[in-house]
Amino acid sequence: MMIDQFLNYLRYERNRSLRTVQLYEKSLRDFETYFQGMDDCLSLQTVDADVIRGWMEHLMDEGKKATTVCLSLSAVRTFYRYALSRHIVEKDPAHGINGPKKSKPLPQFVREAEMDHLFELLDKADSNNYNKVRARTILFIFYETGIRLAELVGLNDEDVDFAAMQLKVTGKRDKQRIVPFGEELAQMLTDYMTLRDSEVNRQSPALFLNGKGVRITRGQVQNLVRKHLSEVTTLKKRSPHVLRHSFATAMLNNGAGLESVKKLLGHESLETTEIYTHTTFEQLKRIYNEAHPRA
Secondary structure (H helix, E strand, O other), X not given: OHHHHHHHHHHHHOOOOHHHHHHHHHHHHHHHHHHHHHOOOOOOOOOOHXXXXXXXXXXXXXXXXXXXXXXXXXXXXXXXHHHHHOOOOOOOOOOOOOOOOOOOOOOOOOOHHHHHHHHHHHHOOOOOOHHHHHHHHHHHHXXXXXXXXXXXXXXXXXXXXXXXXXXXXXXXXXXXEEEEOOHHHHHHHHHHHHHHHHHOOOOOOEOXXXXXOOEOOHHHHHHHHHHHHOOOOOOOOOOHHHHHHHHHHHXXXXXXXXXXXXXHHOOOOHHHHHHHHHHHHHHHHHHHHHHOOOO
């Protein structure tokens, strides 16, 4: 009964999605099943913090990932905050309980040699084929600037400043930043825009257009990136964000400062950028293990 009231509160008062309500219900039902299996005298009103901690250990023993356990704990926390505010319980047994630490996977990236090979393949493409020239330009702009998928899709012609050799990028929460680019990308953009204007009936101010002359979609960009990266890498993840990781890793491997990379990527916190230092260190360890005779 208490759980049903809480779920109605989430759905109709907090306007949470059906998916969220279903996830919360599953976690709460699992929790209830766990403590009733321990002692059928226990109820949602009488469990204490030790019972909740025991349930979390039980989930970990079952092989649940830290992320899953933290989501389940979040459901229980939210339930007890609700119950306490409605005077259904006298105290919140979930207060102060921390979930297991989530391990942060290292960003996947394409090696510099693999990216060089990819562009060698793309350079052989028909320079009069609009789709191939557009694909080459998109892949190169991702790798040379490190911009996000949404940032690339949102670019307009007016955001490209050839005189200053820079892009005006609109990032998360509409924050704008300036990203420089080099001569090779400048020539590639010039060639692409010239071909685009001769081949496509333009219906949009967007920099990258599909065949109908409107702004290219995120899905179209994701598909072309996945297709071309599969030609040079065996990574399971072959997305625009992998190219962003590849940009950051290449910059740090070639002597760029962490603060500079942070600004180029548009990160608010240096801690977000620091994960790439772990990536480059992992690469260094791999090279050491492969090269040193006593490693």
